[in-house]
Amino acid sequence: MYLKWGFSAALLAVVLGFYLLPSPIDPEPFTFDKPQALIGPLAVNRKIHQGKRHFYGQLKGPESFCSDREGNLYTGTVDGKLWRIHGEQINLITQMGKNVSGCGTPDYEPECGRPHGVRMDSEGYLIVADSYFGLFRVHPETGEKQILISNKEGVDGIPFRFLNGLELSRNGTIFFTDSSSKWGRRHHRYEVLETNHLGRLLRYDPVKGEAKTMLADLYMANGLALSPDEDYILIAETSIARILRFWLSGTKAGMKEVFVDNLPGYPDNIRMSTTGTYRVGLSTTRFPGFFPPFLDAIAPYPALKRFIVKMTPLAAYSVLLRKHGLFLEVNHNGEIVDSFHDPDGSVTWAISDVYEHQGQLYLGNTDLPFLVVLTKDSK
Template sequence: MFLKYGCCTALIGIIIALYFLPSPIDPEPFIFEKPPPALVGPLLVNQKLKRGQRVFEGVLKGPESFTADETGNLYTGTVDGKLWRIRDGQLFFITQMGQNLSECGIPDYEPLCGRPHGIRMDRDGHLIVADSYFGIYQVHPQTGEKTLLLSSEEGVDGVPFKFLNGLELSRNGTIYFTDSSNKWGRRHHRLEVIETNHRGRLLEYNPVTGRARTLLDGLYMANGIALSPRQDYLLIAETSICRILRYWLTGSKSGIKEVFMDNLPGYPDNIRISNTGTYRIGIATVRFPGLFPPFLDAIGPYPALKRFIAKVIPLSMYSALLRKHGLFLEVSDGGEILESFHDPDGSVTWATSDVYEHKGKLYLGSTDLPFLVVMN
């Protein structure tokens, strides 16, 4: 009897302690107005991603984004802070964005080692890299020499960068990029998604004048961006709310944002234009209809529940809760889904960050997976 009473008392004490324990997040309510789209028509589940093959397994961890030069070299950055060149099936180390430590690749060391996210090739043959922690860099692709163009500490408009992410270059050299959050760093991106606060920005940097400015703020985890073929607008992924915006750069709508796609079947990451003018959207995690609503849909309206979850579930556990279903979408310039590519059991890949077309092949990136997937 005393043992039973003591157990109940202890349990009540634990609950009270958890209730008063500070939560790392301060969420706002967010309601997904529609259930996830039905998996019919162009979204019908298929096996197309299973045509891909893993390469550099165990060597490249989290090749998140890609670019290429005129001679056929492919470039990417990985979660350990390194930049790589890929040529004829071989891998060549270019440089380390931060300190080259044996612990690089462990999340707690990312602020020291760096984490290259968006990567593009400029007109002069240099790599432009958005490092999530340090800033925007110009990097010589052969020597690895780095030039800091804009530091995260400096930021823009008096607000430092916390999580630099997407990157795009215009034909005139203008650099467009996103800062996913002014609160959370990349290694805490799952807290940013759960918190669902609008702390992201779309920004612009002029390499001639050295000036930067904010184009849009108040974005929900601003992530991948892509310029239209005419470069008259940008697409911006708002990852945490499964939406893509269009921001007009020229014309009568210049400076106006509008919804390009909403209620996506997953959380969008990078957006890349194909050789035929369509857009390919990497899906980091699927959001599928079922007997119960998706987890983030269900907890979205309840900030108190979000705070409690963030207190009791360690960040290392979140990956185990995610469904391993690989997916990317191909969409028209009107925001219509034309085709979807699935790996239903994730046996080849899942958590797709980027879909880059290069020399007749598709290169599929990821945030953390220890391989690169290539599709003919």
């Protein structure tokens, strides 16, 4: 009996000790709507199973893509490297930071760099948003880097902590996002758990060399896509499963509105297709079921989230995430018109980007060791 009471007292002391420890996060309450039913355009299918993995073990986390007129594809990986892909050949362009043995692991990301958004400008240079260092202009052949604006410099007196999404207008204006003014990329799970609104949409004028904040108070601002007429821009708010529309011109200029809400997962990059729809990669799914998704369930309870974070190592959250690959097609009215699934994750999951190139779809990811290519007409 005494042994039993002693064990209970020790267990209570451990739990109380964890409770009294300071938490690394300061979350805000948020309430999600019930996830949409997986019917109609969202019905589960196996379309992604037609895809093939390429460059296994050579490209880790090819997050975003762009291409040039010669058909070369460009991407950045989690080890801080920028690559050119042509057919079955890959060539290293440059290392965004230092090239050390630990590159590719979270502890070394601030030293090695992490290129996220990658776009090609009208002069044939790569514009790169590196999460740790800033906005760059990179020569695609020599790898020579020119810093346009650094994370330390930031905008409006606020340094960048997590540069992420990127989009270029036809006149050369660079739109980009800083996902958080608090958490860096390697702590992005803390950003999601906090459900804070410390993200920004920013604009850089390459002629004047000036940057400005266009929209603040965003929930983990992520991928971007300009409309065909460039009268508005879409912004993924990853942590609350939502996409905003911000009007750049016309009678609504300067106004924001919800474009699509209550997505069946957390949106990453947004890309325009050749048919006029927007393709949205989902980093993690949130599906209906007997129990609500884990992040949905804890979102309204800041105290619970603080306690969970104190009890659980950051890397352990991956165990709670379903390996269900999914990307969506959304029309100009914000309606989901199609979905592409890999329900068992046998080809890919954590889809970051869906880039259409030469009749194929290139599916990016955040940290998996391969690139997936899918024939565009796969059904």
